[in-house]
Amino acid sequence: MSHGGALFEIGPIQVTSVMTTSLAITVILSLIAILGTRNLKVKNPGRGQKALEYIVGGLRDFFAQILGKKRATAFLPVLGTLFLFILFSNYSGLLPGAGKIPGFQPPTGHLGTTVGLAIITFLTVQIGGFKYNGIHYPAHFVKPVFFMLPLLLLEEVIHPLSLSLRLYGNIYGEETVLEKISELIPLLAPIIIMGLSLLFGFIQALVFTMLSSIYIEEATAEEE
Amino acid sequence: MGMAEAIVALAAALAIGIASIFPAYSQGKVGAAAMESIARQPEAAGDIRTAMILAMALLEALTIYGLLIAFMIIGKI
Numbered sequence A: 001m002s003h004g005g006a007l008f009e010i011g012p013i014q015v016t017s018v019m020t021t022s023l024a025i026t027v028i029l030s031l032i033a034i035l036g037t038r039n040l041k042v043k044n045p046g047r048g049q050k051a052l053e054y055i056v057g058g059l060r061d062f063f064a065q066i067l068g069k070k071r072a073t074a075f076l077p078v079l080g081t082l083f084l085f086i087l088f089s090n091y092s093g094l095l096p097g098a099g100k101i102p103g104f105q106p107p108t109g110h111l112g113t114t115v116g117l118a119i120i121t122f123l124t125v126q127i128g129g130f131k132y133n134g135i136h137y138p139a140h141f142v143k144p145v146f147f148m149l150p151l152l153l154l155e156e157v158i159h160p161l162s163l164s165l166r167l168y169g170n171i172y173g174e175e176t177v178l179e180k181i182s183e184l185i186p187l188l189a190p191i192i193i194m195g196l197s198l199l200f201g202f203i204q205a206l207v208f209t210m211l212s213s214i215y216i217e218e219a220t221a222e223e224e
Numbered sequence B: 001m002g003m004a005e006a007i008v009a010l011a012a013a014l015a016i017g018i019a020s021i022f023p024a025y026s027q028g029k030v031g032a033a034a035m036e037s038i039a040r041q042p043e044a045a046g047d048i049r050t051a052m053i054l055a056m057a058l059l060e061a062l063t064i065y066g067l068l069i070a071f072m073i074i075g076k077i
Helices: A015-035 A047-069 A067-091 A109-144 A147-185 A189-220 B001-041 B042-075
Strands: A007-010 A013-016
Touching: A007 A047, A013 A015, A013 A147, A015 A067, A015 A109, A047 A067, A047 A189, A067 A189, A109 A147, A109 A189, A109 B001, A147 A189, A189 B042, B001 B042
Parallel strands: none
Antiparallel strands: A007 A013
């Protein structure tokens, strides 16, 4: 597994395999979204429209369990995009040649990507808190008693840190295990690990977005 | 392999080994409790499953920290 290592450089920016793969995933997701939502119909929706409606509706119902229907709809764009991006990049590690072909490396197996995703969550939580509770949002840092302030401030930083480390560690560990098993027993044995990776890739994407939605729920809860 | 490297290798093994014992035990408890609850109240299975996955993810993070430390130590050999 060759982590890091620049493919080529544009000015001061080093373009790595992780960057090209995440760009490819972004393009694929955008193309699916743009091509799938042309010619939307209310009567007799096409197959593509039905599939996309199933995905979006399923995600919204899932987040509605935690956030409630109104806030789930408001935060669906960011949470749903996070989920789909993480799912696609987890599964991209299962395609043949991942990590071996230059320019193709699962982005979530790299700490930079997961920290970036966690920063998006962090900003969403803070901005959402100010948007829903206005000027009273910072007051919840001293809510039960005043000396909770350092603990609660620390918590806000630890949340995104643990989010990113969890996702990175899982995917990186999985990649390493898969590589070692393929070296040890090249026939059939990797299939079992790949089957497990399918399950864990989905669960990790789910857990990342579920925890994000719980943090958002805490920040945007109505003050009594 | 010299004595120093052997000790470093042992440290990596201990980091992931100890870090997986207690989260594994706790995950077992979480799974058992969730299954018991589903058996008692099968109609709440969806909610219980969501809560179970969440609790397991929080426990699993501890093991993952150990795993990352183990990788870092192995990189030092």
